[in-house]
Amino acid sequence: MINRIYNNIDFYKKALDGTWERHKAISNNIANDNTPNYKRKFVTFEEQLKQSIEDNRISLTKTHVNHISHRTSSFNPIVIEDKSTSYRLDGNNVNIDTETADLAKNTIMYDALTKQVIGEFEKIKNVITEGSK
Numbered sequence: 001m002i003n004r005i006y007n008n009i010d011f012y013k014k015a016l017d018g019t020w021e022r023h024k025a026i027s028n029n030i031a032n033d034n035t036p037n038y039k040r041k042f043v044t045f046e047e048q049l050k051q052s053i054e055d056n057r058i059s060l061t062k063t064h065v066n067h068i069s070h071r072t073s074s075f076n077p078i079v080i081e082d083k084s085t086s087y088r089l090d091g092n093n094v095n096i097d098t099e100t101a102d103l104a105k106n107t108i109m110y111d112a113l114t115k116q117v118i119g120e121f122e123k124i125k126n127v128i129t130e131g132s133k
Contacts, residue, residue, distance in 0.1 A: 008116075008120050009117060009120050009121075011049070011052070011053075012113055012116050012117045012120065013117075014045075014048075014049060014052075014075045015045075015049055015113050016110065016113050016114070016117070017045075017075070017077065018043065018045030018046075018048075018049070018075075018077040019106055019109050019110040019113060020110070021043045021045070021077040021079065022042070022043040022045075022077070022102075022106050023103070023106055023107070023110065025041040025042060025043045025079055026042075026099055026102050026103045026106060027103070028041060029041060029094050029099045030094070030096065030099050030100070030103070032092070032094060033092070033094050033096050033099075034092070035092060036090040036091055036092060037090065037091035037092065038091075038092045038093075038094060039081050039082055039083055039092075039093055040081075040082045040093055040094045040095075040099070041079055041080065041081050041082065042079075042080055042082060043077045043078065043079050043080070044077070044078050044080065045075070045077040045078065048075055048076075048077075048078075049075075052075070
C-alpha cells in the first residue's frame with residue numbers, strides 16, 4: 001500500500017511540474033501582450049501523464065530497484081510556440097482574455113493537485129499513527 005501512495009505522489013509531482021511550467025508560459029504570454037511579433041507559448045504534458053498511467057497498469061514484480069524504471073522519470077512538459085497568424089497588425093498573437101482564462105483554469109488545476117498530494121500525505125500519517133496503536 002505504501003508503494004502505491006509513493007507512486008501516486010510521484011505522479012502528482014509530475015502533474016504539478018507540468019502545471020507550473022504552464023503557469024510560467026501563460027505568465028510570459030501575458031507579460032508580452034504588447035511586444036511586437038511575440039508569439040504565444042503553451043505547454044502540453046497531459047498525454048505523457050496519460051501514457052505513464054497506461055504503462056504502469058501492467059503489474060510486474062521488481063526484484064531489484066533498477067530492473068524496471070517508471071516512464072514518468074523521463075517526464076518533460078513540452079513548451080510549444082504558437083506560430084499561427086496574428087489578428088493584430090504588430091504580429092503578436094496573444095489574446096489577453098484567453099490567456100487570463102487559461103491562467104485561472106491552470107490555477108484551479110494546480111490547487112486541486114495540491115489537495116490530492118495533501119490527501120496522500122494524510123494517508124501516510126494515518127498509517128503511522130494508527131499502526132502504532
